[in-house]
Amino acid sequence: MSYFNAEVLVDCDWVEKHQNDLSVRIVESNEDVLLYDTGHIAGAVHIDWRRDLQDQLVRDYVSPELFAQLCSRNGITPETTVVFYGDKSNWWSTYALWAFRLYGHTKVKLLNGGRAKWVAEKRATTREVPSLTATAYPIPAKRFDDEIRAFYEDTLAHSKAAKPLVDVRSPSEFSGETTHMPEYPQEGVLRGGHIPGAKSMPWKTATNEDATFKSVEELVKIYEGQLGLKKEDDIIAYCRIGERSSHTWFVLTYLLGFKNVRNYDGSWTEWGNRVRSPIERS
Amino acid sequence: MSYPPKLQAIIGLFESLPEQGKRENLIAYCDNAKRVEPKEGETFDIEDIRKDEECTDEVAVFLKITPEGGVSFRMRLGPQVQTLTKAMTAILCKGLEGCAPQAVLDLPSDFVPRIVGAELVRLRSQTTYYILTRMKQICKVWLDRKRAAECT
Numbered sequence: 356m357s358y359f360n361a362e363v364l365v366d367c368d369w370v371e372k373h374q375n376d377l378s379v380r381i382v383e384s385n386e387d388v389l390l391y392d393t394g395h396i397a398g399a400v401h402i403d404w405r406r407d408l409q410d411q412l413v414r415d416y417v418s419p420e421l422f423a424q425l426c427s428r429n430g431i432t433p434e435t436t437v438v439f440y441g442d443k444s445n446w447w448s449t450y451a452l453w454a455f456r457l458y459g460h461t462k463v464k465l466l467n468g469g470r471a472k473w474v475a476e477k478r479a480t481t482r483e484v485p486s487l488t489a490t491a492y493p494i495p496a497k498r499f500d501d502e503i504r505a506f507y508e509d510t511l512a513h514s515k516a517a518k519p520l521v522d523v524r525s526p527s528e529f530s531g532e533t534t535h536m537p538e539y540p541q542e543g544v545l546r547g548g549h550i551p552g553a554k555s556m557p558w559k560t561a562t563n564e565d566a567t568f569k570s571v572e573e574l575v576k577i578y579e580g581q582l583g584l585k586k587e588d589d590i591i592a593y594c595r596i597g598e599r600s601s602h603t604w605f606v607l608t609y610l611l612g613f614k615n616v617r618n619y620d621g622s623w624t625e626w627g628n629r630v631r632s633p634i635e636r637s
Numbered sequence: 638m639s640y641p642p643k644l645q646a647i648i649g650l651f652e653s654l655p656e657q658g659k660r661e662n663l664i665a666y667c668d669n670a671k672r673v674e675p676k677e678g679e680t681f682d683i684e685d686i687r688k689d690e691e692c693t694d695e696v697a698v699f700l701k702i703t704p705e706g707g708v709s710f711r712m713r714l715g716p717q718v719q720t721l722t723k724a725m726t727a728i729l730c731k732g733l734e735g736c737a738p739q740a741v742l743d744l745p746s747d748f749v750p751r752i753v754g755a756e757l758v759r760l761r762s763q764t765t766y767y768i769l770t771r772m773k774q775i776c777k778v779w780l781d782r783k784r785a786a787e788c789t
Binding site: 386387388389390392393406482 | 660661663664667719720721724756757
């Protein structure tokens, strides 16, 4: 049994073979803002979740115009296959992949195991930043917010309708004991707990120790067996700011073939701060 | 506010650099983070080795007070510690070398953005400040012990 979309996941050998493939652009996206500068896969460009993908004033993603500029300066065309990888078991690279999908860029792949796997296999890295010729990337006609992104009101309606909500944060965040991830500083959420009706399934459940994804059989057991999700369900995943839930969105959408999964990127930093937001604790 | 001279020199260097130059120098300091680890046979007045709940990995701080009464820090960081934090560790070990322990305690943290630059001061770079906090904590313990010894 293989992943629903097995082609989206590539290994280190595949990436190494395609490092000079002009139809491929390798993109590193990390939490550690300087990690790319310390050494990266040759030919890879750096796309930063905050600087490049988010609007610098309003809490939202960049305009389609700015997305087109981002792709253009990184040598990406609509026909380019963009291969993402990064630190933290691919949190930020799945976030970047999801953001690319927001603008309709569907030729995407993910390096299974991310940066950690590449480094663990002692593959070559370089500090040389590729010199690229700007491409002509057309401004996307729309952003696919309705299809793969959920907002507060969508999520509230989802909760009231008792539709599947997957909380991918740590168990202590879900229970309300903490409002931030273990090993991370407090980042300003006023209330702890979870969205009423949400079920807990930490993102990490989907990965092995080496940051690669678990087998499809194991993933089916987790998401269909333990959580009871069905392929045709209308599902919203959330975490604290939307990066860990991008990881789960990727698993459900690409590896298991769920048709209707949205990422609530406002997540707990919006929900837990909003006045009169309904909250459950357990 | 005046900073210890060695730290002031580092701040001055970073302030003169464009963003890209800042990044390159931070990477150079990060590369040097291994050099501030304790060396074989070195002894210290206080060692503080721990992994706090809000940190991704262990941070070990080693303090020696020189015969002149100045601090000399050694630091050992776990592999999961972020690049910026490693860089700031090397900067602080160099910049605070020889300072009085009380001067470390009195040091404000407002120099951090002047070194790191506006672009890199962002969400999840708080661990940069954590290193200074740990250095202050160990200096406070040393000063408290010294005062207690003087009272007895």
